[in-house]
Amino acid sequence: MIKIVSGFSIPIGPTIALVNLCNQLNGKEHHCILYGPDNWHMDKCKSAKINEFHPESGDIIIVHNIALFSVTELYHLQNKIEELRKKHISNIFKCIFSKHMHWLRKHDDIKIVLSCQENDLFPIRRLNYTMFDKIHYVHSWQVNYHKLKHDHFVCPNFCNPLRASEHKPGKVAGIIGSIRQENQTDLSIEKALWDGMETVILYGYLKDPVYYYKKIVPLVKKYPGKIKYAGFIDDKQTVYDSISDVYCTVCKPWSFVKKECLMTSTRYHGPDISAMPEESLTNHQIVNIWEKELNL
Amino acid sequence: MKSFEGDFYKLLALLRGHKPFAFNRFSDGELYILQNKELILDADQVKVGENITEGIYKTEDFKRFHPEEHSFYRDRLVDAFKFTKRNYFNGLSCRCCVGDENFQWQLDFHGEYDENFTWANLLVNGNYPKFIHEMYPVFYEYPTVFVCNEKADLSVLPFLVKDFRVGYNAMVQDYGLIEVIRSWISENNVEGHLFLFSASSFSKIAIHQLYDYCDRNTYIDVGTTLNPFMDMRIDRTYLKSFWLGERGKDINKICIW
Numbered sequence: 001m002i003k004i005v006s007g008f009s010i011p012i013g014p015t016i017a018l019v020n021l022c023n024q025l026n027g028k029e030h031h032c033i034l035y036g037p038d039n040w041h042m043d044k045c046k047s048a049k050i051n052e053f054h055p056e057s058g059d060i061i062i063v064h065n066i067a068l069f070s071v072t073e074l075y076h077l078q079n080k081i082e083e084l085r086k087k088h089i090s091n092i093f094k095c096i097f098s099k100h101m102h103w104l105r106k107h108d109d110i111k112i113v114l115s116c117q118e119n120d121l122f123p124i125r126r127l128n129y130t131m132f133d134k135i136h137y138v139h140s141w142q143v144n145y146h147k148l149k150h151d152h153f154v155c156p157n158f159c160n161p162l163r164a165s166e167h168k169p170g171k172v173a174g175i176i177g178s179i180r181q182e183n184q185t186d187l188s189i190e191k192a193l194w195d196g197m198e199t200v201i202l203y204g205y206l207k208d209p210v211y212y213y214k215k216i217v218p219l220v221k222k223y224p225g226k227i228k229y230a231g232f233i234d235d236k237q238t239v240y241d242s243i244s245d246v247y248c249t250v251c252k253p254w255s256f257v258k259k260e261c262l263m264t265s266t267r268y269h270g271p272d273i274s275a276m277p278e279e280s281l282t283n284h285q286i287v288n289i290w291e292k293e294l295n296l
Numbered sequence: 297m298k299s300f301e302g303d304f305y306k307l308l309a310l311l312r313g314h315k316p317f318a319f320n321r322f323s324d325g326e327l328y329i330l331q332n333k334e335l336i337l338d339a340d341q342v343k344v345g346e347n348i349t350e351g352i353y354k355t356e357d358f359k360r361f362h363p364e365e366h367s368f369y370r371d372r373l374v375d376a377f378k379f380t381k382r383n384y385f386n387g388l389s390c391r392c393c394v395g396d397e398n399f400q401w402q403l404d405f406h407g408e409y410d411e412n413f414t415w416a417n418l419l420v421n422g423n424y425p426k427f428i429h430e431m432y433p434v435f436y437e438y439p440t441v442f443v444c445n446e447k448a449d450l451s452v453l454p455f456l457v458k459d460f461r462v463g464y465n466a467m468v469q470d471y472g473l474i475e476v477i478r479s480w481i482s483e484n485n486v487e488g489h490l491f492l493f494s495a496s497s498f499s500k501i502a503i504h505q506l507y508d509y510c511d512r513n514t515y516i517d518v519g520t521t522l523n524p525f526m527d528m529r530i531d532r533t534y535l536k537s538f539w540l541g542e543r544g545k546d547i548n549k550i551c552i553w
Contacts, residue, residue, distance in 0.1 A: 210539065213539040226451075232429075233433055
């Protein structure tokens with residue numbers, strides 16, 4: 001059984017990627033289940049809550065965004081995630097001491113893969129990454145960023161099909177991605193309005209409400225009637241059909257936003273990232289990579 | 297087993313499935329009116345029955361209910377409270393917020409236990425983050441109508457097709473608006489719409505009468521939950537914790553039945 005476990009299952013990019021991975025693997029008759037602590041993933045793929053996760057002999061476990069320091073912790077994952085969410089200080093010490101403790105890596109009958117969907121939001125270097133059999137990166141840019149000498153493979157996330165919209169609105173900007181300081185949503189809004197956009201719609205999970213209230217609400221008052229908040233919308237086609245332009249400030253080479261803009265004839269305004277070969281892979285090729293890397 | 301989180305997801309499933317329902321909420325203010333106690337909420341005083349304390353309210357929250365003068369409106373509130381219909385969810389003030397005695401009073405006053413009883417606080421306290429993250433985005437799937445205070449700025453909400461405004465003490469001052477909304481529904485053959493209400497006690501009476509009239513729309517009393525998007529005050533503890541990061545117990549509070 002392939003078991004994907006994630007430190008969160010809220011509707012943001014990595015969760016969507018893991019849902020797609022789970023569905024694609026099940027589509028190829030590999031039994032896969034996604035476990036998460038939140039609820040959003042529950043009706044999106046074969047899934048369960050994190051408290052139902054139990055490692056079993058022969059399992060392949062894909063771990064995402066859980067700062068594990070030993071295999072033993074996999075057996076108490078719900079507690080571990082709750083502890084991490086409280087940002088308990090003991091975790092900092094565990095991270096410092098555990099990364100050199102190779103004896104903690106004892107899991108002969110299960111394979112553990114770390115799926116890395118982030119950069120600075122989940123710095124692998126601070127973890128006991130040696131406990132993982134392999135590290136999965138979604139873009140080769142991450143390999144250079146994390147600079148780890150450990151067995152790894154690069155495989156992009158699956159991309160959902162989108163079509164060019166027939167009736168695009170004029171001068172409606174979309175800002176796609178979770179609302180948080182790290183994504184600099186406020187800068188993207190200002191950029192769009194300076195460019196003469198008449199409306200800016202925020203499509204994303206409200207990861208940091210305090211940031212929204214501090215940085216976005218003043219902009220709502222500064223530009224009356226121009227900024228709207230939609231939240232995370234499942235149906236990406238609906239999102240792209242409602243906007244003419246996309247604005248983005250932070251460089252995330254693995255993000256699909258630029259590619260999706262191309263598919264939907266939406267103008268993209270954001271960091272110009274040079275294309276890497278893996279970006280042109282089809283979903284069929286991507287699932288083949290997973291099969292090879294997991295020895296399925 | 298009834299649970300605060302479970303009931304939230306029950307309503308969310310209906311909303312996602314585009315199955316019409318009504319969620320009405322009878323909080324402490326409505327409880328006092330149902331109990332036929334004089335109620336004054338204003339800047340100078342808060343009067344509940346014989347109890348008078350210092351006033352803390354701003355204009356848009358002013359409320360005045362006098363049992364004799366306003367008996368007609370109290371009767372309509374009673375109608376809303378006692379109404380039962382498929383998918384009409386009646387949110388009661390819970391025992392952890394108003395005490396055992398008041399909670400039991402509501403059940404006795406209603407007369408029979410309704411399986412659609414739920415929490416008046418279902419969208420707030422410990423469920424508020426779920427409301428913002430999981431329920432709010434579903435509003436985008438609906439042509440949505442908002443019934444709210446005249447001071448609210450609705451420009452941030454991208455899903456609105458229409459709004460109706462009320463002033464202060466709307467239950468009394470704006471009662472006629474219910475007929476205006478009903479006519480609008482009728483004349484425009486409005487079905488499959490979502491109606492959100494943030495209009496204090498007026499909401500309760502309107503939701504009952506409109507759902508009774510047309511149960512092919514969904515009606516939700518959102519209370520103060522969307523205030524941060526409407527340039528309205530966020531003085532409730534759960535709002536301050538969520539939006540300002542202030543310490544407070546309400547944002548983690550799981551109300552009990």
